[in-house]
Amino acid sequence: MVEPLKDRANVLFPGIALAGLVAIAAQFLNEHYGAPAMLMAILLGMPLNFLSEEKRTAEGIAFSARALLRLGVALLGARISVEMVQALGLPFLALVVLGVLATIGFSLLIGGLFGRDRLFSFLTGGAVAICGASAAMAIGSILPKRENGERDLAFTVITVTVLSTLAMIFYPILTSSLGLTTDATGVFLGGTIHDVAQVVGAGFSISEETGDLSTLVKLIRVTMLAPIVLVAALVLRKGAAPDATRPPLVPGFVIAFLVLATCNSFGLIPDAAKETAGHVSRWALLAAIAAVGMKTSIPKLLEVGGPAIWMMLTQTVFLALFVLGGIWLIG
Template identity: 50%
Template sequence: MELAVHFSQSSARARSLLPGMLACAVVGAAAGFLSEHYRAPVMLFALLLGMSMNFLSADGPCRAGIEFTAKQVLRIGIALLGLRITVGQVANLGWGPVVLVLTCVIVTIAAAMAAAKLMGFNLLFGLLSGGATAICGASAALALSAALPAHPQKDRATLFTVIVVSALSTVAMVLYPMVTQALGFAPPTAGKFLGATIHDVAQVVGAGYSISPEAGDIATLVKLMRVAMLLPVILFASLLTRRLGAVEGGERPPLLPWFAVAFAVLVAINSTGWVPHAVQSAGNDVSRWLLVGSIAGIGMKSHLKEVATVGIKPVLLMVGETLFLATLAMALLHWLS
């Protein structure tokens, strides 16, 4: 009897979630189609299309599924990012790129938090925008947002960060290869610079292989090292918000969210070499589409007029973070060469 009741409740729950999840899937598919045909970030299309359909998140049959997709599906997609990385990939690059990535990520996030504080923003917005800039663009913004405590402005801050970091990543994909050629960088050096500075993985791949196969391979591996920094940065975010929660009397989030643990486990499993290439590829594709669907859900929960009210200061903050990262990476490459 208990089993029948549980099954009945689960079935009812699934039926309540299905309309909203299907809406997010349709928007995600449309975003993928537009991205392939217009060569622009799929996350950006998913956000904009989702925002154009924000009426679906009002009270109605789609609301529960949109909420579920924007939160729980997002976490599953982040966990599956672990199938992109192996410990061997990091080790094969040697100590130079490791120092480059560690320094760029740590210093950029610290500078972003300090700048955010000076500009009058919440410290956690500096962590969110700095992490998106320093690690892996929209995916990092979504992961850090999922690890941060609930806040009335969190969805708007996440949405704004994803839009700006996606736009900046596209600009960097076009400009940075020209910068490396103007400065006379050899393909390996150019690959390290592109992998250490461009925000999103897809844009790194496009920029790197536009120079040469060697530059593309190195840029991709350096970028994956930055993706691997997602776990310690999420842990730092959790520790910081627990401390702030204790000081301010708010709710203390878990020390390490379950999706971060799953991310680490998948990296460890993937590093054994036991995971077939077909499974890795499928996991990467599933992760990508889950993240696209979840960002569509976040878009549906938001209103463009709310994003438009943030003003110019947050844009200047993120542009400054991007320029700071590029300058720092160039200086470190000169020092390490």
């Protein structure tokens, strides 16, 4: 038993180590130059595409792109609790949930206008609606295997991270020019910016109170990831051809996410464990995205085309207008 595990570890280690090194480099650029870590991880990984076909590293890179991703998403559950949801209040909670669902529905409706299929529309719509790169990775892991699946995933991660970074810069200016209150500003930033890190950056650039509220709203959007992935997995399983490989009935990482969120809601996870889970989650996701970058061919990425970029920009604008409209109605 021990020997096969040791042999398996020896096979996987070179690829995992490479993904880890790229993740460390991305984090260094983030800490010293303010560059988005997720974006840097995939961009640094892409020139190393040849290593995904190298015998010594291919399996470890594939393992990192798949298993480390699921570990990272599952550990996000340790940050979620029922108290967070209750603290926001029912009207704004409903707005956040409806914003996520409406954006995904809107994405499925407009996909054909941009020449994209429903799987691509769901992938990009989920990334924009929920939590950026992390959502893209989670959704990508349950989609049926297809020829350009990894290319589309890499494109989505890059584009949603760039859009999130632009939103981090311009949304605080927008909220100021619109004269939104502190609470409305926090709800808008947390309800519209794609990635958690950029929400934190935008919120705390205004005030500590805005930063706390926007982060809370963002984490509530993150809680939507598990049920949406679960429902999507069930739908995809039901719609799969009889001879096709079906996704699992309930993805294991979704179960782990929900279990951790439940435990945290009952106060069963110590603060030190939550902090550790957060760090492990971040590094696992960074390494997974680096591995996705290494599995992505730049020429193939360019094949996605301009209409797909405009599609994701349209999704982003829709979400912003939806949340702004809701804030205006709630008052």
